Amino acid sequence: MMSDTPEKIDEKTDALLSDFKARMKIFHSSEDDYLKSILEASTAEIFELCGEFDPSTYPRGKELIFERSRYAYNDQLEFFYPNFQESILNISFDLMEGDTDGN
Template identity: 55%
Template structure:
């Protein structure tokens, strides 16, 4: 699991319109588990910059928070596959395209 920054937590809370701090620990866990899941599927990536991986982490966390995680992969399969391919190291990307 990765350390979730306060900035990422706040971005997630803003998306969900959460203004209290009582769930911060739970939300950080959701974000951390989501990062682990997406990086397992697509390879590691930075969470501190805007990228498709970060967006997928936020969306997966939203689904988990709303007890709808079983729908995430089906609804975001195209984005997951696209990010996985774009996140390949250069030598692997060359081998895939040949």
């Protein structure tokens, strides 16, 4: 994401926001800025831990971003890392091997 323009980053975050709100059953827009900041932080953290990928084409990575965001939204972030350690490692290995087809 670092090489993307600010407009591209905003587009990607907006797409993630829409999907995340649907998943979390959030139907209002009063928290959109807060949710965007959570999604941006979660994306940056997952990219740091696993490597960069396109969330729109790699469902396992997008799921991990959403899970971290869910934990952050519910003020339970300290439980994310131990609960998702295996997923973090598996996605890291997938990205090292270039396997981002979502299988």
